[in-house]
Amino acid sequence: MKHWKLKAVLATLLVFALYVVFQHPNLNPLYPESAFMYCVLITVLVAIFTLDRIGRVVAQPGPVQGVPGSVRFERFQNGSRWPLILVAVLWGAYFIVWAGSSVLFQVNAFRDQMPELIQMDFAEDFDTTDTSQLPIVDKAMAQKLADKKLGERPSLGSQVVLGEPTLQQVNGKLVWAVPTYHSGVFKWLTNLEGTPGYVVVSAINPQDVQYVDGYTIKYQPCAYLWQNLMFYARFTAAPFTGLTDYSFELDDSGQPYWVITTYKYLRGFSLPEATGAVVLNCSTGESQRYSIDELPDWVDRVQPEDFIVTQLNNKGEYVHGYLNFSDKDKYRTSPGETLIYNDGSCYLFTGLTSVGGDESAIGFVMVDMVTKEPHLYRISGATETAAQQSAQGEVQQYGYQAAFPLIVNLNSRPTYFMTLKDNEGLIKKYAYVSVEDYQTVGVGDTIDEARLSYEKALRAGGSTMVGNVNSELTSLTGTVQRIGSEYNSSGSTYYLVLNEHPELLFSVQGSLSAELAITQPGDQVKVEYYPRTSQAQELTSFDNLQFDQADNG
Template sequence: MFFLGNILLNHINLNPIYPESAFFYCVVVTAYLALYCLQRMGGFIVSRQSGAVSVNYERNGSAIPKWALIVAGICWGAYLVVSLGSTVIFNVNAYRGQMPDFREGEFNADVQLVDTTQLPVVDLEMAKKLADKKLGENPSLGSQVVLGEPTVQMVDGELVWVAPTYHSGFFKWVTNLSGSQGYVIVSATNPQDVRYVDSHRIKIQPGAYLFDDLSFYARFFGAPFTGLTDYSFELDDEGNPYWVISTYRNTWGFRLPEATGALIINAETGERRKYDLDDLPEWVDRVQPEDFIIRQIDNKGEYINGFLNFADKDKYKTSPGDIIVYNNGDCYLFTGVTSVGADESAIGFVMVDMVTKEPTIYRISGATEQSAQKSAEGKVQQFGYYASWPIIVNVNGTPSYFMTLKDDEGLLKQYAYVSVKDYLVVGVGESVPEAKVNYEKALRQNVSSDTTITETTAKTVSGTVQRIAAEYSASGTVYRFVLENRPDKLFTAAASLSEELAITREGDSIRVEYLDNGAGLCEVTGFDNLAFEQK
């Protein structure tokens, strides 16, 4: 009975307003009535003949009570009526209106200018490989634990992937009842920054046993009568591990689930608390399940002109992929939207706040994410690299896709920018700054009447180097320097831009061409060390 209860509590809640719970109650009531009727109408007789035991059922002539049939009929009838009544046929407005009306956004005002040092170059696939490699550096640890699914998040202002450790089996759990040891942090912006943190234990985890199992613990101790979904491993700004589980309710019968808040469980201590959307801790990045958001956007586009819109007038749908992005410190789900029937052009892009569910649409027509991937791959087709799923960034006022280019082993090889409005405008490079410089050159060469480029005209300045330093990462070497006559400007230059960068020192006279984004950050597009020439 304990294991039966464990299975049931892992998969359903005890509130009959949820479809899985209602179905379960119908089955339980029907089974109970069936057993009652069998007992009332007769009984089982056990007999032994020649050493063999036989069980036979003998009726006593009683009929099935009508009230039992009525009760069972009421249960199943109510379930079927609510299920049918929950469909779009009976309330198309509920399906269309679950996602609030889009706010018309202004791309340049809402999306911050790209900072090449903060672009997420590590995707989920690479995060898994890097985390596994870090775990494999400790053979004794690798035999005790396995890694869970990495989750991208902002921790104390740093964008990272975090993967918890799990017990590798029953006996490992028995010998480590205090929990598996630690988690792995992979920087989303620097593939060389991978850290194993062993100062915390993960006691509550998926696949554990008895009360340490996450889903059982959350259901039995945290929210027995509440819908739970989207289990996410997150850290607070001090590095303490938590499980953030979205709570939800159905807004139309058994359909249209809507996030209501979160159940947050301390993975070390099991301490738990339910939060509404308006009182979540500040470190919680998201509580809106991605599949909820995508389904609501699709419903809004599918039923924009009602249920019987056979001509598909004004219909739209989301792109076949989506991605989590951070802008100005907030977490958003980003996806393109295309007209129904069109698969090569986007009519705009939607960013949805993953806490408040506030949607913003940017009506920028252009290439879809898949088209941008193909364009970037075509630029390096001689190498056979494939592109990661792109994110949209603001390059000097121009909506642009950014993606990484990887080889068949999943290793980062190059980086690419593709214009949203014209996917033939591509810039690639072996470092992020180099790719951006090449992309900006391509933009200036392909300016069209409907393209808005803010402050992309290259400026020139000469001066003496006050400070200079090199930053090394897997995305390439980048030099940063300040000029004595421009102390308010921080210049950034890719090492591949000029061989003279490597020999430049404080006190050298230089001349640079650069693009100023207006925030004091300058991308160098041309570099000349005058002191070297004089020698």
């Protein structure tokens, strides 16, 4: 081998090795990014070994002395054509597979990658919402609360930064888990054992924020070389498998893991499909590959959100093939999506709108983030964006911004719930908006106040029944037998029983009346409420008559 060829080959292989180390690509040539990488490498090597046998580069002098002319390649008469044929076949195969994978030839596969949407009944199949367990902390707020908690440890805050929060259910509790990362290469070099711990933020209660320091995060996206998460996972667990969409999750004991989705392409270089996950221990690096059916119960999701949204849009776009110029029956996902939990499982929630439609939804879909089973709820009404604008209109004098809404089952009615935040990202109010009529809005300083306001708006709009709530306002006067209170993230709630109606348990928000705090057993009170079929009744008005008598006296 000629000296210059050896140098060229070594330089090419060095560049290739550095690319593999720093980009850690999939090494399987059946994936498009890997196929392109190998095509380039082989083309360069073929050129190095055979170019001088095929022909030579000839420089043509320019018309004026000192001015360079053209450069051309002059092929030898007896030069072999096989290297050129090899390269041409290689690239030809690449482009044939690429073209054959397009929707032009695979329209049915594009449409059917997402299974048929299973139509569900909202009132029966969607869990009735416990308003005390609504997730009011979104990702942006969880990040701020975690930063604040980290700031309480000045020595730690100078060493690490926080990663992206991940919503998950741990031992039945909905939380955001936020890992710690190295703040730079020098911090990594001096802390090769990993960063200490993570932060857990309750999605229900903004005051419930905990720093957990019993575990180290040794393998992470912000580490380098062999401790870089994707580098380590690629070369120890899945060198020939597609990897994407890593998420930070905790098992039931609190041990942190990285859950990294594995995927393959269903049609040539198109239609990526999740096949399972690599579950990697953040502290030890031990990993295990699982198929979707074998995943541990504590893994909440493995389906990448962008995969799901793309597949839903493909199903709606190609519902009658790609020659559907009239847009018949076409639909698409509405802007924005979120993760919600129903019956213990994690779902991606997004609305569906008709192509060319306005702010109207034809329904919404929930896709299981493990099995990819799609549930369709055909409920015509407002999109999430329209609901946000409606809620903001109720408090436009304050300039509050509505967070992306959640869909909740409020007394068998599909309802959007959202927080209203100021410019600093602090929650100032809560809002409920009817999915079927986004002009029906309830806003309050607490979740329960917002719900009462919403139910009042429903009645004002002509609803004769709100779930199991009778539309007729009932007033009672009686003597307090028992009274107690509890405090949560929504404020103080009081519970009382009257001598005259011991079968009923009345609840009332502390903000409804200042008299509640000093009411005692034996006091005469007047209450108003909309009767429910259950034992628990929620008051809309409370008046302690003892204070009225004192004022009259």
